[in-house]
Amino acid sequence: xxxxxxxxxxxxxxxAAGTTPLDVVEEVIKxxxxxxxxxxxxxxxxxxxxxxAAKELMARAPAPNSLPLWGVPFAxxxxxxxxxxxxxxxxxxxxxxxxxxxxxxxxxxxAGAMIIGKTNLDQFATGLNGTRSPYGAPRSVFHAxxxxxxxxxxxxxxxxxxxxxxxxxxxxxGSGRVPAxxxxxxxxxxxxxxxxxxxxxxxxxxxxxxxxFGVTVGDGVAIRKVAEGFDSGDPFSRVAKPVSxxxxxxxxxxxxxxxxxxxxDANFEKLYDHAIAQAASLGAEIIPFDYAPFREAASLLxxxxxxxxxxxxxEKFLSTNANDFDPTVRKIIExxxxxxxVDAFNGLYKLETLRHKTDAExxxxxxxxxxxxxxxxxxxxxVADPIVLNGRLGRYxxxxxxxxxxxxxxxxxxxxNGLPAGVTLIGPAFTxxxxxxxxxxxxxxxxxxxxxxxxxxxxKENIMASVEDNFVQIVVVxxxxxxxxxxxxxxxxxxxxxxxxxxxxxxxxxxxxxxTPQKPGLIKEPGFEGEGLEVEVWALPADAxxxxxxRIPAPLGIGKLTLDDGSSVSGFLCEAHAVKGAQEIxxxxxxxxxxxxxxxxx
Numbered sequence: 236x237x238x239x240x241x242x243x244x245x246x247x248x249x250x251a252a253g254t255t256p257l258d259v260v261e262e263v264i265k266x267x268x269x270x271x272x273x274x275x276x277x278x279x280x281x282x283x284x285x286x287x288a289a290k291e292l293m294a295r296a297p298a299p300n301s302l303p304l305w306g307v308p309f310a311x312x313x314x315x316x317x318x319x320x321x322x323x324x325x326x327x328x329x330x331x332x333x334x335x336x337x338x339x340x341x342x343x344x345x346a347g348a349m350i351i352g353k354t355n356l357d358q359f360a361t362g363l364n365g366t367r368s369p370y371g372a373p374r375s376v377f378h379a380x381x382x383x384x385x386x387x388x389x390x391x392x393x394x395x396x397x398x399x400x401x402x403x404x405x406x407x408x409g410s411g412r413v414p415a416x417x418x419x420x421x422x423x424x425x426x427x428x429x430x431x432x433x434x435x436x437x438x439x440x441x442x443x444x445x446x447x448f449g450v451t452v453g454d455g456v457a458i459r460k461v462a463e464g465f466d467s468g469d470p471f472s473r474v475a476k477p478v479s480x481x482x483x484x485x486x487x488x489x490x491x492x493x494x495x496x497x498x499x500d501a502n503f504e505k506l507y508d509h510a511i512a513q514a515a516s517l518g519a520e521i522i523p524f525d526y527a528p529f530r531e532a533a534s535l536l537x538x539x540x541x542x543x544x545x546x547x548x549x550e551k552f553l554s555t556n557a558n559d560f561d562p563t564v565r566k567i568i569e570x571x572x573x574x575x576x577v578d579a580f581n582g583l584y585k586l587e588t589l590r591h592k593t594d595a596e597x598x599x600x601x602x603x604x605x606x607x608x609x610x611x612x613x614x615x616x617x618v619a620d621p622i623v624l625n626g627r628l629g630r631y632x633x634x635x636x637x638x639x640x641x642x643x644x645x646x647x648x649x650x651x652n653g654l655p656a657g658v659t660l661i662g663p664a665f666t667x668x669x670x671x672x673x674x675x676x677x678x679x680x681x682x683x684x685x686x687x688x689x690x691x692x693x694x695k696e697n698i699m700a701s702v703e704d705n706f707v708q709i710v711v712v713x714x715x716x717x718x719x720x721x722x723x724x725x726x727x728x729x730x731x732x733x734x735x736x737x738x739x740x741x742x743x744x745x746x747x748x749x750x751t752p753q754k755p756g757l758i759k760e761p762g763f764e765g766e767g768l769e770v771e772v773w774a775l776p777a778d779a780x781x782x783x784x785x786r787i788p789a790p791l792g793i794g795k796l797t798l799d800d801g802s803s804v805s806g807f808l809c810e811a812h813a814v815k816g817a818q819e820i821x822x823x824x825x826x827x828x829x830x831x832x833x834x835x836x837x
Contacts, residue, residue, distance in 0.1 A: 312386075314405060672729075739796075741760055
């Protein structure tokens with residue numbers, strides 16, 4: 236049986252256990268038909284076409300998980316081309332039938348992903364709220380009175396509802412982040428140009444980004460890696476130039492003083508403060524910074540000449556089809572008509588002046604931690620005041636693409652009213668990979684489930700730590716476990732927790748005498764039938780692994796351990812002579828349980 240939300244790790248496990256893409260397609264069809272929010276999709280891949288896609292995949296790549304996204308269902312925002320499905324951009328009169336996939340969609344399909352439909356959006360991707368569509372307004376999965384966020388509204392709801400594993404959105408002003416916050420999702424907004432926009436209807440062509448909605452950071456990063464890459468068909472496509480960040484002691488900029496604006500929403504402010512506290516608990520240095528120049532840059536996107544890019548994208552269509560536009564969208568885009576080339580250059584000059592001011596703030600910090608949105612609104616309130624309230628939603632998002640930043644939006648928990656909020660880590664261009672481990676760790680700290688399932692537990696496996704060639708896995712048993720005295724020896728050089736699991740049954744655990752801090756000794760005893768012992772698998776940078784092993788004192792050493800899933804991983808073992816006469820604690824199930832039992836005795 237598939238989980239409520241279709242995360243990538245558990246879907247892969249289901250496939251490894253015998254589930255087929257055809258089984259998943261049947262479940263997707265069932266869920267899609269049962270969905271109560273009828274505004275999620277603008278068009279869908281037919282049931283028979285989905286079944287055919289699953290069968291063709293199994294014929295092309297018979298072995299389960301033999302492709303990076305083997306049998307993974309996804310949806311695409313309906314301003315991104317997918318052959319066989321119309322592209323409307325949220326405007327029926329604009330609709331056309333693309334003959335080829337957008338570059339990103341094509342790459343995902345080659346990797347084994349199956350598209351289930353095209354999702355609703357604020358018309359021509361103009362808005363952050365999700366109500367500006369003739370196809371209806373998708374709602375937050377947590378309260379039908381509230382907005383889903385836009386413009387990638389349907390994409391976020393499709394993932395949060397468990398209809399697909401991931402969905403593509405686009406982000407010009409925050410449309411790949413705000414909907415993530417309102418639906419308890421992760422939103423991956425790459426550095427502009429990292430994912431090509433070939434085959435996407437432009438909003439502001441020079442700053443648009445195709446984005447990814449998922450339920451974990453690991454999912455989003457894994458999918459992004461499949462989709463990214465230079466494409467000469469997109470004049471704004473860029474070759475990735477990864478930028479590193481400190482492996483520990485990350486300097487995180489947070490809002491302070493008058494720049495902390497939540498428009499009276501105490502729930503969102505409280506959740507933001509909680510996120511800051513959790514970031515500090517992960518070893519980050521919290522540094523207040525001046526958000527003012529970022530806020531001024533953000534205002535240029537709708538109040539400056541960049542709105543003229545929206546007009547440039549559809550000027551001819553608007554001239555003959557003005558009555559087919561959502562009134563608010565039309566008002567915004569037509570507002571560009573009086574703008575001149577002089578205005579455009581003046582806007583560019585102002586942006587560069589502000590960029591210099593933001594550079595001074597970047598010198599103080601490595602990344603920013605901002606509220607994804609300062610508050611949320613009901614659909615009724617948004618419809619009544621569509622421009623002012625939409626502007627509030629973009630207060631902490633609008634600057635990111637203008638300044639070429641990378642961003643990862645993560646859930647931040649739920650307020651007393653039951654509505655979710657989110658925070659976003661924002662870094663300089665091409666810090667996409669470097670930010671991901673901290674974003675993943677912070678998401679796990681929030682303990683707020685995945686999508687609509689607030690009780691879901693994030694998979695123990697960290698996909699990011701499993702796919703990087705320059706990392707070596709190591710099993711730790713005692714003083715190096717999370718929260719234990721020597722855990723810093725793993726985290727300081729950039730180690731990442733991969734998963735918590737158990738050893739195979741034939742291991743015994745002892746308390747080693749005369750060790751400071753106190754350490755256990757793990758011994759393999761063939762034929763012993765225990766319950767397995769709780770351990771953690773970490774991933775260390777390859778150079779750090781060698782240095783780490785050199786410091787291990789006798790009688791401990793590194794050997795191959797067998798885990799409960801049958802895999803063999805390097806980890807801590809003890810010389811047998813050292814445990815003669817030592818206290819055996821195998822029955823407790825692990826070192827953490829032993830430490831807890833001692834604390835109770837004291």
